[in-house]
Structure formats: C-alpha cells, structure tokens
Amino acid sequence: MFAEYIGAALKRAEYISLEDGTFAARVDGLRGVIATGRTVEECREDLIEVIEEWITIRLEKGLDIPAVV
Template sequence: MITKYIEKALQKANYEALEDGSFCATVPGLRGVIALGCGVEECRQDLAEVVEEWVLVRVARGLSVPKLDGVVVRVKRAG
C-alpha cells in the first residue's frame, strides 16, 4: 500500500523551478515533505524517497498518515 501512496503523492506534487536552475517539490497535505533536485526527474526521485521516509517515521511514532485521494496507509499491529 505504501507504493500506491507514494505514487499518489508524486501525482499531487507541486514543482517549482528555483533561481539557480534546480527544482523544489512539495505535496499538499503532507506537512514537512520537501524535495530538491538539479532537474525535475532528480527532484521527483528524491520526493519519492522523502515521502516513503515520512510515512515510515509517522507510523513508527504512532502518528496518523493522511489519506491522499482515497489512498490510505494501514498498519497492522504485531501480536
């Protein structure tokens, strides 16, 4: 399910060209998620990694992961 979540985040991402020619990406609704890259594709790849890490940290801390256009991350508790 995390793969679908990452794909949805990439679809919703906003990319901005910076003055130095690099790019910055954010995802509406995912507070603190930001990625940078020399080009759009590098920025997109970095964003995928950032979203994955962001989700894993939230799950590890017991925080909710916001739904993205119907895509939900569900966690099964051990035991």
C-alpha cells in the same frame, strides 16, 4: 501499500523552478515533505525517498498518515 500511496502523492506533487536552476517539490497535505534536485526527474526521485521516510517516521511514532486524494 507504500507504492500506491506514493503514486497518489506524486500525482499531487507541485514542482517549482528555483532561481539557481534547480527544482523543489512538495505535496499539499504532507506536512514537512519537501524535495529538491538539479532536474525535475532528480527532484521526483528525491521526493519518493522523502515520502517513504516520512511514512516510516509517522508509523514509528504512531501518527496518522493523511489520505492523499
């Protein structure tokens, strides 16, 4: 379940290059999910971890997990 959701979220991820040459990413609709990295790949790996933690916290708190379309 997590893998399918994360895969869909990664397809919607928006990456930006920051002034210092690093990268940041977010996924529209996943409030609070922000990742950074020195490279796009590192940023993507961080994003996967952030999404996993975000899902876990929302489940623990009984919060809804929005659909990723």
